[in-house]
Amino acid sequence: MHPVDGGADGDPVADVDDVVHLVADLQSERVLPLVTMRLAQAATGDTDLRAFAETIEGERATGTGNAAAYVARRFGLRDGLDVQSAADVLWTLTAPDIADRLVNRRGWGWDRFHEWSGALMADALLGPAR
Numbered sequence: 001m002h003p004v005d006g007g008a009d010g011d012p013v014a015d016v017d018d019v020v021h022l023v024a025d026l027q028s029e030r031v032l033p034l035v036t037m038r039l040a041q042a043a044t045g046d047t048d049l050r051a052f053a054e055t056i057e058g059e060r061a062t063g064t065g066n067a068a069a070y071v072a073r074r075f076g077l078r079d080g081l082d083v084q085s086a087a088d089v090l091w092t093l094t095a096p097d098i099a100d101r102l103v104n105r106r107g108w109g110w111d112r113f114h115e116w117s118g119a120l121m122a123d124a125l126l127g128p129a130r
Contacts, residue, residue, distance in 0.1 A: 012075035012126050017118040036100045064090035071125050078127035089124045093117060 035056065042053035068086035071077065077086050098117075102108040108116075 012071065013118075013122045015074065016071060016122040016125060017114075032096055032099055033104070035096045039096065060094060061087070061091050064094060068125070075126060077125055081125065086125050090121060093121055093124070 038049060039053050039056070042049040065083075065087040068077075068083050068090055072083045072086060077083070081089075094117075099113060102116075103110060103113050
């Protein structure tokens with residue numbers, strides 16, 4: 001279940017894992033190479049590609065902000081972490097280039113990447129072994 005829909009089980013780690021799977025769906029094997037290539041090309045100064053990159057990054061920021069707010073409301077965040085910082089952490093950890101580096105460049109499978117990123121996000125937002 002998508003985290004903004006509200007999981008019925010009340011498990012914060014499972015809900016954060018849902019965020020990982022949502023991102024994984026968006027960063028599929030077919031889409032990820034195109035997005036990472038276009039984002040890299042946007043840095044060259046092409047105004048259309050820059051606008052495309054800004055749109056993608058803005059939408060990702062909105063999505064991770066909503067996910068962080070949901071986790072905060074439903075389970076609370078680790079001590080010292082506010083919703084905006086949690087959103088920033090999720091935004092960083094869901095960057096397409098992280099998946100590209102680990103899956104495509106370092107040979108991780110998608111399952112390994114999902115497991116690792118889910119644990120990392122849960123620890124970052126909720127604290128270790130919650």
